[in-house]
Amino acid sequence: MLLALTGGLSLQAGLATAQAPAPQRVRLRGRIDSIAADKLDMTLRDGGKASATLPANLRVTEMMPVKLSDIREDSYIGVAAMSQPDGVLRAMQVVVFPASSRGVGEGHYPWVMGEGSTMTNGTVGSMTNGTVGRVGSGQDVVLTVRYKDGEQRILVPEDASILTFTPASRDMLAPGTEIILNGTRAADGSIAAASINVGKDGVLPPS
Structure with missing residues (x-):
């Protein structure tokens, strides 16, 4: 009977664990109002x-502008783009990942910049000048971005922002600083930060 009861309790605990909702991923952009060792408040x-708890191993990165010419074949990049009426992808922002981040978020999927926006993370297979469909001036850069099971041809206009990031000090987080916070939201609504992006001289990717 004891074994049966123990087994029943274990099964119930397992079911409760299985039914518990998984934390929801969140991405918040705003300005820091106040910050302590383990908590941040922001507008x-x-x-x-919004408020978020800060773990001891919080990752802080600094975003900074680079040139389109800094992108090379075999660079690992993330491209936020807007789908045009004919289906062509027109880049709004390109992030050049450091070598240590190769493979992060690989793939092609909807993004959070509005209806029709996408994110493509992958390796640059080729860079040419021209148009994609009827989009472009003929002198714009066209990137072929390859990822597991697919690739995308994306036109990068002159007004697209080109950024990269480097590890930064937690000391950069101060009231008034513009940030993008990545983390999770629990079932009770509480938010736990995993990483924070800080823009150099106010530069941040669109979100």
Whole structure:
């Protein structure tokens, strides 16, 4: 009977664990209001407020602008693009990942910049000048971005922002600083940060 009871309790605990909702991934952009060793309060771009707990191993990175010419074949990049009426992808922002981040978020999927926006993370297979469909001036750069099971041809206009990032000190987080916070939201609504992006001289990728 004891074994049966123990087994029943274990099964119930397992079912409860299985039914517990997984934490929801969140990406928040805004300005730091206050910060302590383990907590951050911020005002979001829409004027709302949010708080997040900060782990001891919080990753802080600094975003900075680079040139399109810094992209090479075999560079690992992330391209936020907007799908045009004919289906062509027109880049709004390209992030050049450091070698240590190769493979992060690899693939092609919808993004958070509005209807029709996509993110493509992959390796640059080729760089040419021209147009994609009827989009482009003929002098724009066209990237072929390859990822597991596919590739995308993306036109990069002159007004696209080209960025990279490097590890940064937690000391950069101060009231008034513009940030992008990546983390998870638990079922009770609490937010736990995993990483924070800080823009050099106010530069941040669109979100």
